[in-house]
Amino acid sequence: MEKFEKIVGFIRESFNTPNDFIPLHQPYFTGKEKEYVIDAIDSTFVSSVGEYVNRFEREMAKVAGTKYAVATVNGTSALHIALLMAGVKKDEEVLTQAFTFVATANAISYIGAIPNFVDIEEDSLGIDPAKLEKYLEEIVELKNNEPYNKQTGRKISCCVPMHTFGFVSTIVEIIDVCKKFNIPVVEDAAECIGAKVGEKPAGSFGKLGAFSFNGNKVITCGGGGAIVTDDEALAKKAKHITTTAKVPHQWEYKHDMVAYNYRMPNLNAAMICAQLESLNHFLTNKRELANSYQNFFLELEVPFVTERSGTTANYWLNAIMFTDLKERNAFLAYSNENGVMTRPGWELMNTLEMYKDCPKDDLSTSNIIFERLVNIPSSVRK
Numbered sequence: 001m002e003k004f005e006k007i008v009g010f011i012r013e014s015f016n017t018p019n020d021f022i023p024l025h026q027p028y029f030t031g032k033e034k035e036y037v038i039d040a041i042d043s044t045f046v047s048s049v050g051e052y053v054n055r056f057e058r059e060m061a062k063v064a065g066t067k068y069a070v071a072t073v074n075g076t077s078a079l080h081i082a083l084l085m086a087g088v089k090k091d092e093e094v095l096t097q098a099f100t101f102v103a104t105a106n107a108i109s110y111i112g113a114i115p116n117f118v119d120i121e122e123d124s125l126g127i128d129p130a131k132l133e134k135y136l137e138e139i140v141e142l143k144n145n146e147p148y149n150k151q152t153g154r155k156i157s158c159c160v161p162m163h164t165f166g167f168v169s170t171i172v173e174i175i176d177v178c179k180k181f182n183i184p185v186v187e188d189a190a191e192c193i194g195a196k197v198g199e200k201p202a203g204s205f206g207k208l209g210a211f212s213f214n215g216n217k218v219i220t221c222g223g224g225g226a227i228v229t230d231d232e233a234l235a236k237k238a239k240h241i242t243t244t245a246k247v248p249h250q251w252e253y254k255h256d257m258v259a260y261n262y263r264m265p266n267l268n269a270a271m272i273c274a275q276l277e278s279l280n281h282f283l284t285n286k287r288e289l290a291n292s293y294q295n296f297f298l299e300l301e302v303p304f305v306t307e308r309s310g311t312t313a314n315y316w317l318n319a320i321m322f323t324d325l326k327e328r329n330a331f332l333a334y335s336n337e338n339g340v341m342t343r344p345g346w347e348l349m350n351t352l353e354m355y356k357d358c359p360k361d362d363l364s365t366s367n368i369i370f371e372r373l374v375n376i377p378s379s380v381r382k
């Protein structure tokens with residue numbers, strides 16, 4: 001209990017909040033959000049077309065280090081369309097980590113594809129490339145150079161690594177393994193805006209990447225997302241299919257395929273343009289908090305998750321590890337009862353009712369992380 005008291009005390013001190021509730025991650029609006037939103041209202045372009053949407057797509061491509069970005073209504077829809085653009089079809093399998101937010105598995109399911117869950121590694125919290133390679137050697141049979149799962153007979157049409165809490169996964173190695181088996185990669189980059197390997201942004205490594213601007217993410221516009229890619233044809237197709245596949249014409253309603261209304265409204269785009277201007281400040285501010293947490297937890301001998309060398313995390317959500325499930329649960333109860341919001345990691349996807357029968361590899365590290373990890377307050381500090 002003394003340890004828990006010290007942790008909660010340090011978090012309160014860090015946020016200069018002696019008594020009030022401290023959320024896990026709250027948005028921060030001190031830039032031009034109001035100015036741009038009012039400008040969008042004054043322009044009357046509040047909905048699915050407008051200058052802020054175009055501006056956001058240009059600026060997002062720069063931040064993601066890709067040639068193109070397509071704005072979407074949220075991160076889940078971005079992921080759904082990125083998977084379609086990567087060629088995923090009904091009844092095919094998509095590899096992804098069991099330790100992720102449910103949207104990753106849901107986007108796969110929207111297509112009628114089946115997730116195949118693989119394990120993560122302890123230091124990156126992303127897919128373990130060595131274990132992935134071993135698993136693929138076991139299950140994959142190449143037919144006409146296309147990867148099939150021998151055990152289920154289904155084609156394996158994509159792999160979706162996720163950059164957990166803004167820590168970059170071992171993405172280069174994961175892509176190398178997937179290449180050997182002819183499996184394209186779509187990055188679930190929902191949590192990792194601004195994170196990098198060397199100087200290259202996370203989200204720009206795969207064939208496509210998907211970002212989220214939900215209210216709890218590093219930057220937000222209430223709800224929003226983006227698909228990023230270097231492939232011009234895929235970017236154009238993604239824009240078309242997310243905007244009801246309308247064939248451009250001044251007045252005619254011509255649509256050339258069944259498509260989606262996944263457009264980001266110009267109102268939200270106005271907000272995210274303003275948030276993008278604050279991104280570097282947020283990243284510096286969050287890094288300072290992470291450094292201060294790191295020193296504190298080192299002294300307390302509680303493992304604190306840090307970026308791997310050669311990578312830059314965005315420290316979206318800081319995470320600590322307890323010794324076991326019992327201690328984790330005791331801390332969750334203690335901190336939340338004392339007004340400091342903390343959260344366990346996600347229930348593993350393979351334990352959720354709708355995904356319990358999906359194929360999977362051994363998930364022992366995912367299990368250990370689930371039992372030990374707790375996210376602690378990580379907002380940008382005033």
Ligand SMILES: *Cc1c(COP(=O)(O)O)cnc(C)c1O
Binds near residue numbers: 077079100103188211
């Ligand atoms: C937030 C998140 C998403 C979904 O984004 P929304 O904008 O909420 O739809 C997808 N994957 C991961 C890993 C996320 O954290």
